Each structure stands twice: as structure tokens, then as C-alpha cells.
Amino acid sequence: MEEFRCESLPEEIWDSILQRVDEDDFESLSLTCKLLLSITDRLRSTLTVSDRTIAAPGGGISGILRRFRRVRRIKVDPAFRGDLDLVVREISGSGLAIETLDLSRQRFFPSSSVRTVGEKLGTTLKTLICSSLRSMTDRDLIAISEAFPGLEELDISKSHLHTSSAAMVTDSGIEALASRLAHLRRIDVSGHFITDASLSALSSRCASLSELHVRDCCFISESAIASAVERRPNTTAISIGGNLTLTRRSFADARFLRSLRVSDSRLSDEFLTSLANSRLPLGYLRFDHCVGLDFESLFSILKTHRSLNRLGLRNAQFLTDESMELLTPLLRELTAIDLGSCVNLTEWTFFRLAENCPRMEAVRMDMTKLGSRFGSGSNFVKKNNRIRSLDLSLDNHLNDATLRGIGAVCPELREVVMRHCWRVSDSGIDELGRICPRIRSLDVYGCGSLKNLGCAGGFGELETLRASASKIGDEGLAMAVRRFGERLRVVELECTVVTEEGVGEMMRRCRRLKEVNLKYCRNICSGGGECFWLARMVFSSPSIRRITLPEHLTSRLTTEKQRELFLRHGCVVC
Template identity: 40%
Template sequence: MEIQWENLPEECWELVFDRLGHNRHLEAPSLVCKRFLSISNLLRSSLTVSDPTVLLHGSTLGLLRRFHQLKRIDLVEFHGDSDRLLREVALSGLNLEVLNLSKQKRLPVQGMKELGAKVKTLRVLICSRLCFLQDSDLVAIADSFPSLEELDISNPEQDFGSFSELDYADDYAVSGSFPGSISDSGIANLSSKLQRLCRINVSGNHFISDRSLFSLSSNCAFLEEIMARDCSLISEIGIALAIHHNPQLISLSVNGSKISSAAATSSSSLTMESSFICARALGTLDFSLMIISDDLLNSIIQADLPLRRFGLSRCRGFTFAGISSLLCKYSSLNYLDIEGTAFLTDQSMSELSHHLHDVNIINLNSISNLTNSTFFLLVQTCPHLEEIRMENTSLGKEDGPSDLKKNSKLQTLKLSWNKCLTDETLKGISMVCPSVRSLDISHCWSTTGEGIGYIGMNCCEIKMLELSGCSSISNLGTSFGFSKLEVLHAAGSRFDDEGLRMMGHSSRWLLHLDLEGCLGVTAKGLKEVVTNCKGLKEVSLKKCCNVGSDVIAWMVFSRPSLRNLIPPCDIVSTEKQKDFFLRHGCWVHDC
């Protein structure tokens, strides 16, 4: 008996919609009928609330109640009354697990208190890059959400320019803190209340010291991950304390301090070298901008850690013998970051490659001696490799070897700022890396549309393409490749109307298009893209001086999927016009 599609139970439709993957793919079926809209609402687990969202829907509470399964809310793009918004979230009845308050001016303390009183399921709080963050905010966080497992309070953007160095010295000497900043006292208070804390990111808080790491490692019995980058008062003693007091620590990411190793070890018998013997679970160890000796690497070798991820980004002090011995010991590493290791050459990478059989991601950025030889060697000898980062190297020098076998695992290539990267090298890359989905060759000035054309012809899965600053590229070099392309960043390139016409016919799944500063773009080329790319959501035309004002309204009304549009700087929409565009679903930004 034939079953009509409209008679299928909702559980079946949920399974169908769930196979679509990302939330953005639910929009099209939700427009078919009210039933599909209801089903797609049930499947949405995350929501980004922005100023246009609130303006368009009026009642945020009514919007939230449409999505019964929401687990995550992001307010990164919201600049309104966040206290009021959190109160509405508290009244929605959602079992929220993740809240992102990043880039807010201040922490919405009152809203957090009301949310914490009603929502007991919050596990993750992200408060990165707040304009103002201080110790009292940490108290409010701990009191509102005592069951937090993950907390990000990294990189607050306080401006201390109005304080003199003398003020700083006096205030810090007396209180151990700085006005309007997070101090050791605040971290101690926080850590004493968040008993379930597993992961914390305190990077970029310049006025916390070793005492903060001691408080965290002493008070938080379940702490597994610490990120403390750009904390200039944290020394090697603090790092050693964190490892010594947390034998269950799984991940530690730190970078260089202004306190030398000699100064640190003179005041304590506990050193980084001796602390590793206490570690039991360290799977991720990520150093950057530090002086790392071969002796320290040897202590990591002797500790016999379950290491899977290791980083020495822009570190110095160690030798080829030291890193070679470590990689020999930990040959099952999945992730390796040795960015800026100046002594490495193609020959030395050939020797290290014998220990990289299991690596998934490797970062070789800013190593000027590495050429095509290293890239193609890794492609051939690392069968599990999924991502290569070789930015600002000598990639493009020397001819690539011929008759290479394909690597079907590689999906991400970050190759920007390689001034020697040529079309011929791109051709070789396209032949051996056919499964690449994301390619970044921004600011590679020797590359033209011909090289990009090879990528389009041979890399049929590519979805993201970064061409910003490629001053020799005016098109994608082909009218039949890039059929799955979703994101194109071409700011500062030579893209023109002909390039847009070709792309409009080949890349019909395009969602995001950045053409900032492309002077060859006019209304003619834009109409080709807007007409043919029926799912287009975001377009940036900033500094596109040859785009007329009349095309903005045409784009909004011709492409219903359009959600964000940045017009050329000389086109100023009135508030009435912006509201009119918003009622049609598109937020036209101020320049």
C-alpha cells in the first residue's frame, strides 16, 4: 500500500531532517509548510541572538519558546539589553547547557542571577573578550552557576591607557590587583565555589600570577584542562604547581612569561622538569613563546605521558636532537605544532616524518626554509593527515615530485602568505589532495585564476575558499568547478563582473560572499550571483566603490535567503529603509 508523504509520522520526518546536518540546511524545508516548520523548530539545538533578531521578532521570549530543544544560546552579536534578554531566557523553561556572552560591554549580572535561579542545567559559560571584567563579576558567576563545568574568561578588553605606570605600580603593590581587572583574589574566590569545574580559560588576564594556578589546582578536584596564554605574571613555578597538584590534568596550554627560568628555579625546588613525573593523564601539552630546553623535552620523554597533542609554537632553546627524540618517543601524536622553528629544513623534516605516521594536524607556519618538498613528503608519508598549516613559508619553491599517490584524508590546507606559491604548485596540490574542503591561499600574490581553476577541476568537495589579498586573481578560473562551494572570501582581490558571472553559474550553493575592496565589481556581476545562488545568506560589498545604491534594494527583494548585507561605504540607508529591509529578512549594516 502506497503511503503519502504527508501521512508519515513526525518521528520519520525528524530523522530525515536530522540527516541534513547543520541548522542552516533546515531553513528551506521549514518554508514548505507549517508542519515542517514545527518539526525543524524541534530539531534546533543552538541559537544566535543578534540585534536584528530582537528587532524582527519583537518578543524574544516568544521566539525562544518556538525551540523546545535549545541547548546553546550565543549573544556574541547582541548589543542591546542583555540583562533583560537573560531574564527572558530564564522564563522560557529551556534546559540550557551552553551560554556565550562574549564581546559584551559588561557582564549582565542581574540577568545571570535570575537565569541561575531558574536554570540548573548550565554547564558551559563563555565570557571571552568582555569590555569590562573584574573580581566581583567572578563572584557573580560562581554564585549564579555553581555547577559550571567549563568557564572561559579569556582576553578581557579593558583599556588601561588612562592609568599611568606609577598608578599601576602603586595599586598592584598594595592590593595585588589592578582597578577593573581580574586578580588572584578573584580566581581564588571563584575556584573555591566551582567544585565541579573541569575546564577553564584565563588567557589574556595580565594581573593574575602563579597564585591563581595554585588556587585552581588546589580547589578544583576535577580540573582537567587549563588554558593560560598571555598571562605575563605566570612563571614556570606556576606551571609546575598546576602539573604537580593535578595528576588528573589532561590538557595544559601556556605561553612565555617575563620571568626567566633561572629566576623561577632559584626560589623553589619545584621545577617544570621535576613536575612531569607527577602527571598521569596529560594528553595535550601546548607551549608557545617560551624557552624550552632539551632537558625539559627529555623530562617529558621520561614521564611517559599519554601524549596525543604537543605544541612548541615559536619556542626556542631546544635543538633538532631534542625534538627528534621526543617525536620518536611519542610517535602516536595526533597533533603537532612547531610553528616558527627556524632551524628546520626540508631535510630535517624528512627525518622527522618517520615519527609522524599518526598525525592528523600539523602546524609548520613561519618556517622559511620549508618548500614544496616538505609539503608533498607529508602528503605521502602521513596517511592520517587531515590538516596542513604552512603559512608564510617557501612553499612554491622547487618543483613538486611527479607520480605521487593521492591522499584522500586531507581536508584543510592553510597556505596563506606564501609569496612563492605558483599556479604549477597549486596544480600539483590539486592532483594529490582531491578531498580538500577548505583552502586558504590568501595573500599569495603569485597565484592566478589558472591555479585556482586546477583546484576547481580536481577538488570536487571544496566548500570554503580564502582568496583575500590575492591581487592577481579575478575569477575562479573555471565555469564548471566549485559546484559545492559555500564560502568565498575574496576581499582585496581583483574579482570582477566576469568572475562573478562564472561563479554564479558554477557555485550555485554559495552562502557567504566577501568582496570587500573589489573595485571591478558592479551591479552587473552581482545580479549574476544573486540570481543564480538561491541560498545566498551573507554578502560584504564594503569599499566596492563601483556598486550603485539602487542594487542594494534589488538584492534584498530578489534573494529572500539574504540575511546580512554590508553595502559600500558611500551608501547610507536611513533607519526607515533599514527597518524595511529587515522586515524582508535582511539586516543591512551601517558602514
């Protein structure tokens, strides 16, 4: 038989094939031949750096950066355990025109390496994301401003707060940042103990600033926000919140506002009236846990802002099915809505949204009462084939009958989240999978009545299954993977009744499996043999990239030498 070569297939066919392959697999494919290297290089624009990237064949991260010259966005995995300074030095020395660097949820900001080599990276970097770092200080902000003077977007939100002023972001750091970043267009400083002085510095010194996000900044006043908007009337997006009282003056000068998010604040009557009369070009409006909003004000705002495509009204407890009946005709342009914690809403509202909002793609109604209105079924509701994503979590009323009705109305669902819905049973999930066969992501965390996902043959396209804290055991898991295991890529199965036998069956049948989370599976290897079990898990599944071990096995199985061995096979064990 003639030996097969990469060049045996035309380049356009390889191109079509590789567009269906995860970018994570491009690293090994790029080492096979020059043709695949050329195609994967052309297709790849993003790179996620993880522990396995550092140990990858072909030179680790430096080798990957040499092969993929079109990478423009780099994200460091939040679970990364390696040397972050080394990663920054490698990126800087690669000569790539990196435009976005995402360091979210890292232990610290790599100030020392940024100061040393950041100048090379700073010529092209436009977006830096450093949200939820365990530590961020004024020194870090100064390093950012000196190394990346051309920065246009910066996110330093929700860092862990410290009581020591030396370990915090303060007004001094923000002022130093503002004085150097002349091209800054968007900044998120949510969650920091900064004051009006920071807002004044940003709005007065950053001439291009158009997006400002300052949620959970309890020392920033409404007057400072109004002054910032007055200085920057071209502001297009604002997120604020934290015990504020908004008045007519708050956004009086914002004529181009397209996105407004307000949380945990008081909305005065004059503010609501001025917003209703403003006729702003709003596309996104969100009021979360706000006091002062009522049905009449909301109706007036929605009536004059028919162009809204995303709306959030979390904890708007004045909303009822009857009031939503009057509002839904005003929401025909919506593509996404969040009505979480609106505790008086039932499935009646959901069906009205599906019927009256033909563009709707995502609905979030967690912590509501879907299933409590007996007889408000979906028999006469027109199907909505645009809805792709649902979040129905924490609903004590959601039952099998209501779930079937929702599935019948939304047959093209791709993602369903229904955490802690105790009344949903195996048959309800089974019916959902049969009616909505194209679901790719299913999250049933904490659904304590679930023992399996049924046997009706649904979920044929499922790729992500999150079923932690359910009662799915070896038998239910085996039934599931026999039906749809071929496509599964991510499984979170922190269930106390699962044993190593059920997990072994899953690994044998799921040939595309990349991530497995078994953190609270305390019955796995309870009688010993854990070393052999883990080795078989890693070495028998070439696709596996990450395994989160049961807590009781972590200390016995994850020595440094073992981690290095598994990394050489492309799998992170943690």
C-alpha cells in the first residue's frame, strides 16, 4: 500500500478538516509536516498557556510561539502553576504582534518581567485583562503604565482585597496610570477601594475614555460619576453600583450611551423619568438589585428604547406574569434577557417571551417559579427556533412537565443550565434530550433526584456535561456514555456514588474526552490501587488534557515527578 503523505490531500480539504479541530490540538499537528504547520499557523489566532504548554514537545512555549506566528491573543490558564514571569519573557521575546494578554485569576501581576521586557510587547498590546488577581498593587499599575503606553483597554476588576494599604490599588496608582495611558478607551476598576479622585483623574487625563466600569467601589459618589460623564460626553458604556442614589444629573450629559448597568443602588423618580425621556441609543440595559424601580417607570423606559437587544432585571420583585404580559410586546428586538431572582414569575412569562421575542437567543430565569402555574402549558405557543441558551437554576418548582413544555417551545437549544432543581427527574431530562437533540452543554449540578440521563436516545451532540452533586452512579454513567460518549469533551462528575469502574468505562468510550473533574468522588479507589488507576486513565486516553483528582487521593498521587511524567503525555493532573 502506498504511504500516505500530508500532500496527498489538497490544501483546501486540509483547511476544511482543521477548521473542525480544537486549536488545542494544533500544537501536535504542526509538528507532522510543513503543510499542516502552514495551515494551522494561518488558522490559529489565540493561545492558552497552561502547564502542559510549558512541557509541550517541540520546545515548550517558545517552540509554540515560533511555529504560530499569527497568534494575537494569549490567555494564561487560571490553574497555571508555572513561572508567570518566564511566560511574559517568552512572549516578549517571540516578536509576535500580541494585541490581547489575559492574566485573569493569576496569583500576582508579573511586574518584574514587565518592567524588564515589557517595552517590546508594549508596541502592539492594546488589551490587558488582569481581573480577579490574588494580589494587585499600585506598583503593578505603574509597571503597566510604563510598559504599555499604547494600551486601549484595561481590566483590573475584582482583585482580592487586602487590609494593608501597601497591598491595595489606591487613588495614587490610578492617578499614575491615568497620567500615562493617553489612548485608554475602556477601564474596569470594579471592586477596589478607590475614591472620587480616581474617577476625576481618569476622566480628565484619558481623552479617549468611552467605557467606564466602577461597580462595587463604595467610596465613589454619584456626583463624581456625573462629573466624569460631563467631561467625557462621548461615553458609550457605564457600569456602576454600590449604595449609590442616582438622580437626574447622573447621566444628563451622556448622549451616546449604548450600555448602562446599575447594581445595588437607589433609582430616584427623577432619574427614571429622565432616562425614559432621554431616548439614548441603548442596546444594553441592566438594573440588578436596585431600589426605586417600579412597573410604570420600567414601562416608560422600554417604550422609548425599543432598540434594546439585551436586558437585565435581577431581583425586580414587582414583576409578575401579568405585568410581563404588557412588557413583552416592547421587547421584540431582544436577543438576551436576565430575570433571575424575579420570584413572582412563572413559566407563563417564559412562554410569552418565546412567543413575542422572535430574536431571543438566551433566557436566564434562575430563582423564579417555573412550574408553579398549573395549566399554563405550551400547547398554543409558537416554537421559537432562535433560543439557544437557558438558565433555570435554583427553581424549587421546576418539574418534568414544565421542562417538557419548555423543550417543545425551544427545540434548537444548545446550552441548558438547571442547577439545584430537585423536582426534575430522570424522565424529565430524558424527554428534554429527545425533544432538543442538539444540546451541547448540560449543567445539572445539584439535581439530587437524577440517577441517569434517561434512555430515549437524546443528547447525541452533547460535548459538556456538568453533573456534580447528583446521584448519577456507575450504572447511570455507563448508560450515558454508551449513548453519547463519542462527542463528550468535558465532564464534571463530583458525585459520591461514582467509583473507579464507572470512570474507567467513561474513559474507554469517550475517545474525545479532554477534561474530567472528580474532586468529590470519595468512593474512587477507596480500597487502594490508585496509582495504577491514574496511570491507566492518563496513558489509555490520548485526548485527555486535565484530570482533577478526588480530594482524598490528591496528596498520594500528585508528587512533582508524577506531575512531570503526566505532563510529558500532555495531561495536567491536579
